[in-house]
Amino acid sequence: xxxxxxxxxxxxxxxxxxxxxxxxxxxxxxxxxxxxxxxxxxxxxxxxxxxxxxxxxxxxxxxxxxxxxxxxxxxxxxxxxxxxxxxxxxxxxxxxxxxxxxxxxxxxxxxxxxxxxxxxxxxxxxxxxxxxxxxxxxxxxxxxxxxxxxxxxxxxxxxxxxxxxxxxxxxxxxxxxxxxxxxxxxxxxxxxxxxxxxxxxxxxxxxxxxxxxxxxxxxxxxxxxxxxxxxxxxxxxxxxxxxx
Ligand SMILES: [Fe+2]
Numbered sequence: 001x002x003x004x005x006x007x008x009x010x011x012x013x014x015x016x017x018x019x020x021x022x023x024x025x026x027x028x029x030x031x032x033x034x035x036x037x038x039x040x041x042x043x044x045x046x047x048x049x050x051x052x053x054x055x056x057x058x059x060x061x062x063x064x065x066x067x068x069x070x071x072x073x074x075x076x077x078x079x080x081x082x083x084x085x086x087x088x089x090x091x092x093x094x095x096x097x098x099x100x101x102x103x104x105x106x107x108x109x110x111x112x113x114x115x116x117x118x119x120x121x122x123x124x125x126x127x128x129x130x131x132x133x134x135x136x137x138x139x140x141x142x143x144x145x146x147x148x149x150x151x152x153x154x155x156x157x158x159x160x161x162x163x164x165x166x167x168x169x170x171x172x173x174x175x176x177x178x179x180x181x182x183x184x185x186x187x188x189x190x191x192x193x194x195x196x197x198x199x200x201x202x203x204x205x206x207x208x209x210x211x212x213x214x215x216x217x218x219x220x221x222x223x224x225x226x227x228x229x230x231x232x233x234x235x236x237x238x239x240x241x242x243x244x
Contacts (some may be wrong), residue, residue: 012160017204019229021184023191024160030184030222030229033075034196037083038112040148043078047164048129048195051108052100063216069104070200071110073111074198077090080115088119091164091193092126101133106151126165154213159189162217166210167195170223173238180204183232187218194224206239 021028021036028045029037034043051073055066080088095101104112112135115121121137123129132139145149147160154163169184182194185205190213195202203210205221221232 002004002098005015008094010222019231021186021191021220021222023162023186024189026148028191030224031079032224032226032228033079034182034194034224035079036184036193037079037085039043040111041087043087043089043214044085044086045089045091045150046076046079046161046196047152047193048093048126048167048197049076050093050096050195050197050200052103053096053197053199054156055103055105056100064074068197069108070111071198072196073108075147075198077111077115086119088115089122089150089151089188091106091162092124093128093164093197094123094126094127095133098129098131098133099126100129101135124150124152154190154192156190156213161189162193164193164195166192166205166212166213167200167202167225168192168205168244169194170221170232171204171238171240172223172232172236173207174236178238178240181223183224184222184229185214186220187215191215204239206237 006212019030021030029039031037038045049072051069054068116136120144123137123139125141148162149158149160150162151164152163168183168185169180171180172178182202184194185192219234223230223232
């Protein structure tokens, strides 16, 4: 059984229908790229792009092909084209290190500038990129919008909090076979997006650091597949390899 077959077996949604997350009186379309389209605001939400991650490793002597930034930005451009979003909000850790804004290659910089030219852009700071920068758009720690708080770090006790940071993944076990993929996860108060970056690790949402953030009685999980997103019954989730 492939991960896709396992996910199909776990989902109750129609393959033709996008998975819509209903959270805090809002509806969000979960995209297989890992982005969330907030149609009512014509806004694309992404978390944890970690741009320039592999190039920063290369500069420290680890010889990894530094193509992650280009791959991530191409997917982002495709999402903007497909949705027609006029605003993008990046929920922190957009750059793997603060200096990543200065190391972008020419092609990547031009692609980013092209997107930012046509899109209202908000950079929320993360633990990897706490400093404001001069790439354009608005740099801020948090955004309040339509009763929601958009930020980097998830936390309990705040209604309508939309965050990143966790890099959540769902691990399923079906008929003795298992599959693990990035996921969207929310309860009634907290919604966390998967990491969007092409070179990011994941954390099993059953791991204590993640699991204790949520009210599991109200948990909804949507797993990112290759071509679509799958709603996952929480009862199918398993612990085990935690991640990163
Ligand atoms: Fe991150």
